[in-house]
Amino acid sequence: MNMQQTTPLPLTEQRNPLSQELDRLPTLEMLRLINRQDAQVPLAVAEVLPQIAQAVELIVQGLAAGHRLFYMGAGTSGRLGVLDASELLPTFSFPADRAIALIAGGPQALTRPIEAAEDDPEQGRRDLQSHGFAAGDVLVGLAASGRTPYVLGGLAYAREVGAASIAVVCSPHSPMAQMASVAIEVLTGPEVITGSTRMKAGTAQKLVLNMLSTASMVRLGKVYGNLMVDVRPTNxxxxxxxxxxxxxxxxxxxxxxxxxxxxxxxxxxxxxxxxxxxxxxxxxxxxxxxxxxxxxxxxxx
The missing domain is CATH 1.10.8.1080 (Helicase, Ruva Protein; domain 3)
Known part of the structure; x- marks a missing residue:
């Protein structure tokens, strides 16, 4: 009880005063409200471009040396990591065994929520160990709140083995941000639906992941001008x-x-x-x- 009283509520879990009467709005007005809130997301991303650039440098350094890129998250954040990793092979011919996405609860969590899986930090550590995660590899940890135990376990393990890590979060001063080599804190504010981080927070994480992977692939020579010259013409x-x-x-x-x-x-x-x-x-x-x-x-x- 005392912990609940003294622990600050993550920004992404706070109530948005602009949408407190959401259920009373006509459909078009509801959509306008959501759209106005969504429009804040790229502005929030713009505020952290220097940190995103630092993260790209870490990723390029690791990949250029032959190491691997790992993504780790739970729920929406984990699914976004899987999406980003899976698109590197067809778009840039980047080997699938060098872009590895881990989601709390395993592959079945992609289509079926396994919410309790995110509460186990030791599973995050074990999942990285099972892939031989080591110094030189780079870990991108994803969580809107910045507090997900599964990801914190992974970030702690990355620190132990001397590997670079990146935290992509949507709340300030989070444990994940404090633990990572580079913290990308995209402050998108409370959601239209309180706590529904698949909305603004999810959009922000998708935009950041687009930048991290795209800019890294450009720096690695996968693009000429703005042409994807390493695309695999498989259809x-x-x-x-x-x-x-x-x-x-x-x-x-x-x-x-x-x-x-x-x-x-x-x-x-x-x-x-x-x-x-x-x-x-x-x-x-x-x-x-x-x-x-x-x-x-x-x-x-």
């Missing part, structure tokens, strides 16, 4: 996109771009270097390897 839509990417990057016709892609074995980045440097596939691959996968470097190697 018709992506094959058509691959042709458009090679065309946009080289100025060649669609027919020529398709020919280069065929000679490159479907590797978009190789086809781009072939077209820009007027070399064959083997030489393009050699140049890319020498330039650590960066197209611009490959053009001058």
């Amino acid at each position: 018709q839509k992506l094959r058509e996109r691959a042709v458009r990417i090679v065309t946009a990057a080289t100025g060649l016709s669609g027919q020529e771009a398709a020919r280069l892609l065929e000679e490159a074995g479907g590797e978009v980045k190789v086809a781009v270097v072939m077209g820009l440097a007027d070399v064959d596939a083997a030489e393009a691959r050699r140049r890319l390897q020498a330039a650590s996968g960066h197209v611009r470097g490959a053009l001058y190697s």
